Structure formats: C-alpha cells, structure tokens
Amino acid sequence: MLSNLKKKAIIILMTYHIVTYGCQMNVHDSEKIAGVLKARGYSETDDPKNSDVVIFNTCCIRESAEARALGAIASFKGVKARRPDTVLIVVGCVPQKEDSFEKLQRDFKFVDIVLGTHNLTDFEKTFDEYSASKNRFTEIIPKALNLKENASYRTSGANAWVNIMYGCNNFCTYCIVPYVRGRERSRAPEEIIDEVTACVADGYREITLLGQNVNSYGVGLDVNINFAALLRKICEIPGDYRIKFMTSNPKDLTDGVIDCIAENRKLADYIHLPAQSGSTKILAAMNRRYTRESYLTLIGKIREKIPHCGLSSDFIAGFPGETDGDFQDTLSMVREVRFNNIYSFMFSRRRGTVAATLPDAIESAVKKQRVRELIALQREISSSIALECAGKSYRALIEREHGDMREGNPVALSDCGKMIFLEPTDEKYLHTFQNVFVTGNRSGRLVGRVGE
C-alpha cells in the first residue's frame, strides 16, 4: 500500500514545459500535446530547467524564427547533461523540413524525440514507446497521417481553437507553409460539429476555426460541402457562443461566407484578410492570385453587407522588386480600407521558397523604413477609429488581457474585433458576453466599462 502511495506521489510530481513558437496552429498543437501529458499524470511547470519533459514546438516561417528555435534547443544541451532523465522533444515545422531534420539528427543527439508536423498525430504512441524503451526516436514522413484530433486540454481562456483543415495548396512565393504543412486536407464536418458542440457544452464562449486557408474547406472531401455551408451547420448548434475563423486568403473568400456572417449573429463581424501588398505587380510576384482592385472590391462588398465588420490584415514590406511606387500603393490601400489593425513584416528570405531565389535588391534599411511607415500610418488610423468609438456600446466577450493568465486585467473583445480595456472590477463578468460602453481611449487603446 505504502509503495503504491509512493508511486502515486512520484507520478503527481512529474512535470512538463512546452515552448511554443509561431502561429495559432502551433498553439493548438501544443494544447493537444499537453492533453496527452496531463492524461499521464504530468503537470505543467514554468521552470523548464527542472522539468521532466521539455517540448519545443517550432516554427520556420522565417529563417530567424528557425534560428531562434534551434538556438533555444541547443541551450538545453547542458540541462540534458545535468538531468539526463529529462525527456527532450522537438516537434513542429522545423523538423518537417528535411535539411533541418538532418541537422537535428546529426547535431542535436541529446534530443530524445523528433517528430514533424505530418506525424505529430503519433505523439501519444511515440511518447509511450519512448517512456518504456528510452530509445531515441526521430522521424518525419513526407505525407500527413490520417487526421485525428485529441484536444482534451485547452489554454486560451474562453476561446477554444478547433482545426477544420490542415495544409495549403496556394504556394505564395514567400511562404514555406505548403512545404512543411503539406497539401490541404479537411476534417469531416460531423467531427468538427461534434468538437464544437463539446466545446460549447464545456462552457467555451468563443470557437476559433483554424486552417491555413479556411475558405477552401471541403475540397477533396467525399461530401459536398464548402466553408459557408460548414459555418451554417455550426451556427445551428444551440448555445451562447460566437464563431471566428482564421486565416482567409482573399482570393477564396466567397459571397456565401460574407452572406453567412451578415445573416448570423453567432459569427463574429470580424475578418482577418491578409492583403500582403497594395500593388498588383507585387501581388503577382507573390503568387497571391488577386489584384489590388479585386481586393478593394471584396472589401467594398464586405462593408456593404456587414457595415460594422472589423477588418485586419498582414503586409510584407520590401518584397523583391518592390519599388517606392509599389510601396505607395500599399500605403494608399491601408489608408483607403482603414483596417482596425495590421501586422507589418519586413520581407526576409526563406530558403526553400521561390521568393528566396529572386534578386533581393532592397536594402534592409529601406525595408525597415517601410515597415516604420506602415506602423505609423496604422497608428494614425487606429487613433482616429478610437475617437469614433467613444460614446458607443459594443457587444463583447469579457476575457483577460493575456489569455488565461491570472494576472491579466479584464478586457472586452467586441464582436467586430475591438479590444476595450476595462476596470479590474469588471473581472466579475469574465467569460460572459456583455454590452460594453467605450468611455474614451488612452494612446489609441480603447477604454470602457461594462454597461450600456
């Protein structure tokens, strides 16, 4: 009996720490890994150097992101030498790249398990086998295993991430995603409905549907369904929740999806629609397959059908061949659309992509200056939008400023994508929908209170 108790105490003390880089797909993959470990009695620790299992879930969208992840893993060599029983695991997009996988196998022999994105669904089996045998396991496979989901643990407050599809067929010339996440595969609609239903029953108030290109949902499935039809089916699930999705390639955003948002209160009036550039010439070089004009037409259509729709976007400054005139086109697009917010990035070469082979004549200083200009312009726009919001009320979900971190102040996330900072006393409304009154703004950040 005593020895059983001791065993139990040992199991309870086992800990894990996950370092997650990159996008929401990776955040959600880390949740699934955490669910597997929790089911085996591990608890989370924020002390990686004394943790029993340390996992690096990596991103390689930029070479700098890959270098950062590899540097962090390398820094664990000493920890592994001091605590050889620590299980060190590397997963995600970096190992899925063949050259990086070889590097991990060759130069990172202290790593115990390496899995790519395509066989991450095997994490549970691999972890159990390693725990029993202690045999190092490193494997990537060229094609994804059958989709299976095991999200038993979630970390994002009132929000639950739900994968609806994986991979991308678009091959934008700057992007490594199709090479490390594979071609598009959609989950069966009934599986998605079941998962969303379970999330709603568990009390999640926001469901964010994830995919690299959600608008092509359904392609290749045996059933005849597209993204708009999936959204309509999901909205039939009873309960007090709202649906968001990411990410949308503008070329694939259909009238059906726009109509669905316009007609359905359960869908947030908010679309993240990465434009990447305002120049048709640069969009063609990026292989985005839409033009400046068609993007602006799409925005016009959204604004006509969903007048209060919040819009955000991504822009890359300094793509090879971007002249000052092209960049002015980007600035004028940002001015014309008046996005709620934008994310601006300097173009950086990503080996393995087409854009990495293009002559990159643009100096780093110019790229930096262009990003600064984009940020400054967006600040101006955000400040003027903030002034227009004062005195208005928005329906919003009350969350914490930093996801589920306990010390975060309450914030209201409106259906149209606005973040309104609340008083600490509004904490009592956490994870409920409320009407929030905007009282003003502090340096462009909206402030308000719960109530009309």
Ligand code: SF4
């Ligand atoms: S749509 Fe383009 S940018 Fe987005 S994941 Fe696919 S290739 Fe990358």
